[in-house]
Amino acid sequence: MVFGRAAGDKMVEEVKKDANHKPLPADACDMTLARLNRLDTQTEGETVKDVGNDLRLAMQTHCGVFRFPDLLHAGVAEIDKVAERAKNTVIKDKSQVFNTARVEALELDNLVEVALATMHAAEARKESRGAHCREDFSERDDVNWLTHSLYYREGHKLAYKPVRLKPQTVPSFEPKPRVY
Amino acid sequence: MKFSIYRFNPDVDKKPYMQDYDVVLEDSDQMLLDALLRIKDLDDSLSLR
Numbered sequence: 001m002v003f004g005r006a007a008g009d010k011m012v013e014e015v016k017k018d019a020n021h022k023p024l025p026a027d028a029c030d031m032t033l034a035r036l037n038r039l040d041t042q043t044e045g046e047t048v049k050d051v052g053n054d055l056r057l058a059m060q061t062h063c064g065v066f067r068f069p070d071l072l073h074a075g076v077a078e079i080d081k082v083a084e085r086a087k088n089t090v091i092k093d094k095s096q097v098f099n100t101a102r103v104e105a106l107e108l109d110n111l112v113e114v115a116l117a118t119m120h121a122a123e124a125r126k127e128s129r130g131a132h133c134r135e136d137f138s139e140r141d142d143v144n145w146l147t148h149s150l151y152y153r154e155g156h157k158l159a160y161k162p163v164r165l166k167p168q169t170v171p172s173f174e175p176k177p178r179v180y
Numbered sequence: 181m182k183f184s185i186y187r188f189n190p191d192v193d194k195k196p197y198m199q200d201y202d203v204v205l206e207d208s209d210q211m212l213l214d215a216l217l218r219i220k221d222l223d224d225s226l227s228l229r
Contacts, residue, residue: 047221049221091224092223092224092225093223093224093225093227095189095191095192095225096191097189097190097191098227099225099227100224100227100228100229101220101224101225101227
C-alpha cells in the first residue's frame with residue numbers, strides 16, 4: 001500500500017508535467033457504464049462459456065503459429081461472427097459482491113477486441129516473421145512489412161506505423177532474419 | 181456426484197446456508213476444481229478463485 005501510494009503520487013506529478021494529453025470527453029464513462037448495464041439487464045442470450053470456447057477454437061484453428069491464406073481468410077469471417085455473438089451474452093448472477101460471472105463476461109468482451117485485432121492484422125500481413133509462419137509467404141519481408149500493425153474497430157481499419165530503429169540510450173540493433 | 185456447498189451472499193442472505201448440487205462429471209475431471217467449474221456452468225452465482 002505504501003509503494004502503491006508513492007507510485008500513484010509520482011504518476012500524478014509526471015502526468016501534470018506533460019500538457020499534451022487530450023481532454024477526456026464528458027461522456028467518457030458512458031461506454032463503461034453501458035457495458036455493465038447491458039449485463040445487468042440482459043435476461044436471454046448465450047453463455048459466456050459457449051462464446052468464449054468458440055473464440056478460442058476460432059483463433060486456434062485459423063490463426064495459429066503456422067498460417068494458411070484460406071484459413072486466415074475464413075478466420076476473419078469466423079471471428080467477426082464471434083464478436084457479434086459476444087454482444088448478446090447473458091449472466092444469471094446479477095449480484096454486486098464477488099461476482100465472477102460478470103468479471104468473466106467483461107473479460108470475454110476484452111478478449112474479443114484482441115482477437116479481432118490479431119486476426120485482421122494477421123490476414124493482412126503478407127510475410128512470415130518471428131515464430132509465425134505463413135505458407136504462401138514463407139520469407140521475412142523487411143522492405144514491405146517492417147511495420148507495426150494498428151487495428152481500429154470502426155470498419156476493421158488497419159494502419160501501419162514504422163518501427164523505431166534508433167533507441168535513445170543504447171546502440172541500435174540492426175533487424176535481420178534469425179538463422180540457426 | 182452430489183456436492184454440498186456452504187454459501188453466503190451478503191446482499192440477500194442473513195446467514196450462510198448449505199446448497200446441494202447434482203453434477204455429472206466426465207472422466208477427464210480429475211481435480212476438485214474441474215467439478216467446481218462444472219457447477220459454475222449450472223449456477224454462475226457460485227464464485228470461486
